[in-house]
Amino acid sequence: MRVFEYQAKSLLAASGIPVPAGFAASHSKTVQAASKCIQPPFMVKAQVLSGYRKDAGGVLSAPDRKSAESAAAGLLGSVLMPAGGGPVPVRLVLIERKADAVAEMYAAVALDRDSGRVSLLVSRRGGTGVEKAEPVRFPLTASDPEHGFSAHLSLEAAAAMGLSGTAALETAGVLSGLVRFFFVHECTLVEINPLALTLDGRVVCLDAKMEFDDYALFRHPEIAALSDASAAFSFMDGAASCGSGRSSYDFTETDAEGITEALRLPALEENASICGGRIPFVRMDGEVGVLANGAGLAMATADALAAAGAPASAFCDIGGAASAADVEEAAAAVLAVPGTRRLLVHVYGGIVRCDAVAEGLVSALRMRDDRPEVTVRFEGNRRQEGLALLAASGIPFRIAGSFGEAVGERGRSLPFRVSS
DSSP states (O other): OBOOHHHHHHHHHHTTOOOOOEEEESSHHHHHHHHHHSOSSEEEEEOOSOSOTTTTTOEEEESSHHHHHHHHHHHTTOEEOOTTSOOEEOOOEEEEEOOOEEEEEEEEEEEETTTTEEEEEEESOOSTTGGGSOOEEEEOOTTHHHHOSOHHHHHHHHHHTTOOHHHHHHHHHHHHHHHHHHHHTTEEEEEEEEEEEETTSOEEEOOOEEEEOGGGGGGOHHHHGGGSGGGOOOBOOTTOOSTTSOOOOOOOGGGGTTOOTTOOOOHHHHHTTSGGGTSOEEEOSSSEEEEESSHHHHHHHHHHHHHTTOOEEEEEEOOSSOOHHHHHHHHHHHHTSTTOOEEEEEEEESSSOHHHHHHHHHHHHHTOSSOOEEEEEEEETTHHHHHHHHHHTOOOOEEOSSHHHHHSOGGGSOOOOOOO
16 A cells, blocks of 8 residues: 555654655645745645656745745646656645755665565665665664664664764664654555755655555554545644644545546556555456456456457456455446446456355345346366355356456357356
8 A cells, every 4th residue: 555745744743753844735725724834935746646756747846835826726636747657637735845955865664575574775865866876775683673773773874875973863863763663554665765964954854655565454544544535634843833733625526627537547546446445456448347366367368358359448456365345346346437348257266265256246246237247267266166156146147167268259158057
């Protein structure tokens, strides 16, 4: 699960890690209120889940309130075109105080998949183009979740960032806090780029990217709640206050004005409305909805459907941990896509159980009066039990015995049968 920058910064602030004063805003009235609670100059930043935001014009500097409000008005409802990605609509912006940075560095706590360990990565170079710099890695030990990063190693990491003296001490404290945050909140990534040293000697997180372990979210309901756009909130530091220092904004459909109906949300945003973002969902332009377990099987099925002249309208990768309720929600989402005339359920059961998929599928179809033609191919874990549930439902299914039958023309799909 990923969160927006303003949400990541709010979490950091709550953990005592310094961030600029700021507010999230989705309409002009909130922008005006925010600009009155923060001293200029400002940064106005589009809140989107994509990279290369600055290069796409989504990060703007504003010297005064009037220009900040104008910059926010220009971003809200606009569509960014970041390099290497598709169009991204801007539904909210972050208004924050611009820091007087004398140095921009890089820091991240991440799971190193090569070693299977968590590492702290630092670089004396941050901001745009950080990919060209090779970070210094500090592998973390088993004691780190409880005690954070040791004082000795945090100072060594600060020195690797080119710092000394008071600046090194300040940075070491921030780095230790980031490590502790990573473990306490069960993250897979906490990235600060840039981590800035200001004119007055403070160390501040000017940008933040966070990813959380989906399978640990049940232990962190406050994090899981952030996947709901309506649960947005603002944050301010202790030096600036306006009332309670916290406010909320109203997220409405009007925030999407200026985005044409033809523009579809990218998968990351549309995914957020399906099973809490746990099941990847992709819209396409065909007529067959696809439910499959595993990205490879899902994409291969979509490619084969296209080759057979019946391209997919959407597909969900239910993965290996989907429950019957997840399958029910995913099937309903796929069937709701305009143009979907058929549904293909393609499951090769390993961890996922075919009977759980069958249970969710039957529940979703029973909620519909206009049931489409449904083709099912089950292989693997509890296949026979899954087929038996389909047979007992009274709903007509077409059971495919092979990949070719599953994606072939309608006449090639086999009539219902339970036996192999």
